[in-house]
Amino acid sequence: VVEVLGRACRLHGDTAGLHVLAEIPEEHVTDLIARARERGVLLDSTERHHHGRERLYGLVIGYGSASLTEVKRGCQILADLVNSYAAASPRSTGSAREA
Structure with missing residues (x-):
C-alpha cells in the first residue's frame, strides 16, 4: 500500500x-x-469514521481480506485516479507519509 499510494497521497x-x-x-x-468502483475497487470515505474536531478528508482502505x-491492483488504480486529479488541479494531494 505504502509503496504505491505513498507517492500519490498522504x-x-x-x-x-x-x-x-x-x-x-x-x-x-x-x-x-x-x-x-467502476474499476472494481471498493472504498469508503472518512465521513462516517470521523470523530473529534480535526477533520481529515479521504478514503478508508481496508485490505485485510x-x-x-x-x-x-487496487492501489495502482487508486494512485492513477489520485494522480489524474492532481494533474488537473493546482491543489496538491501531498505525498508525505504519516503513521
Whole structure:
C-alpha cells in the first residue's frame, strides 16, 4: 500500500493494522470513490469514521481480506485516479507519509 499510494497521497495509520486512511482533497472524494468502483475497487470515505474536531478528508482502505495481487491492483488504480486529479488541479494531494 505504502509503496504505491505513498507517492500519490498522504497516508495515515499504515503501520497500525488492516486499514489505511488516504488523505484526499474533500472536493474529489465522492467522485474518486465512484470512479474506483467502476474499476472494481471498493472504498469508503472518512465521513462516517470521523470523530473529534480535526477533520481529515479521504478514503478508508481496508485490505485485510484481499490477496496481495488484489491489493497491488487496487492501489495502482487508486494512485492513477489520485494522480489524474492532481494533474488537473493546482491543489496538491501531498505525498508525505504519516503513521
